[in-house]
Amino acid sequence: MNCFTYTRGAWSDGMALPQIGENEQHTEYLERVGFSPMPHRLGVEFGSEIQLFEAERGSSYFAVVQPMANATYDVHIPDFPSLMLFLKDFAAAFGTLDVQSQLQDLNDGMRKLFHAYHGHSLDQMCKQCDPDGYQKAQDAQTRFANSGRPGPRAGVFE
Numbered sequence: 001m002n003c004f005t006y007t008r009g010a011w012s013d014g015m016a017l018p019q020i021g022e023n024e025q026h027t028e029y030l031e032r033v034g035f036s037p038m039p040h041r042l043g044v045e046f047g048s049e050i051q052l053f054e055a056e057r058g059s060s061y062f063a064v065v066q067p068m069a070n071a072t073y074d075v076h077i078p079d080f081p082s083l084m085l086f087l088k089d090f091a092a093a094f095g096t097l098d099v100q101s102q103l104q105d106l107n108d109g110m111r112k113l114f115h116a117y118h119g120h121s122l123d124q125m126c127k128q129c130d131p132d133g134y135q136k137a138q139d140a141q142t143r144f145a146n147s148g149r150p151g152p153r154a155g156v157f158e
């Protein structure tokens with residue numbers, strides 16, 4: 001079993017909680033042993049992620065940690081100081097992944113929007129989005145044309 005307890009910064013194997021049933025879903029199990037079914041998520045859903053559950057009564061916590069995309073590890077965090085240490089030691093790394101994922105989504109959206117407005121990708125330019133760069137490219141093209149060699153047309157739109 002991939003079950004651990006994290007107490008005040010120290011790891012130990014197993015948990016002082018009832019075992020999960022053979023055909024029991026994680027959410028059913030956590031509700032049965034007294035944890036809120038609504039996790040706080042750190043990281044990327046279906047990727048590297050920590051789901052943190054809080055006990056309905058008392059200050060006890062349960063983390064389902066998925067370091068990569070497949071295996072998950074259950075971690076019982078029996079009190080508040082342990083939770084604080086767990087977050088200090090591990091939450092930042094998973095939180096960074098979440099921010100990275102959101103920035104990627106934002107970047108994808110911006111690239112699509114840019115293409116819709118300009119009719120070309122962010123890697124290219126036109127008179128509107130980069131007037132100086134466009135003028136320099138035009139000048140360079142003229143110089144190359146006058147020199148008899150082929151000009152640098154790639155990446156420039158009219």
Ligand SMILES: [Zn+2]
Nearest residue numbers: 118125126129
């Ligand atoms: Zn443009």
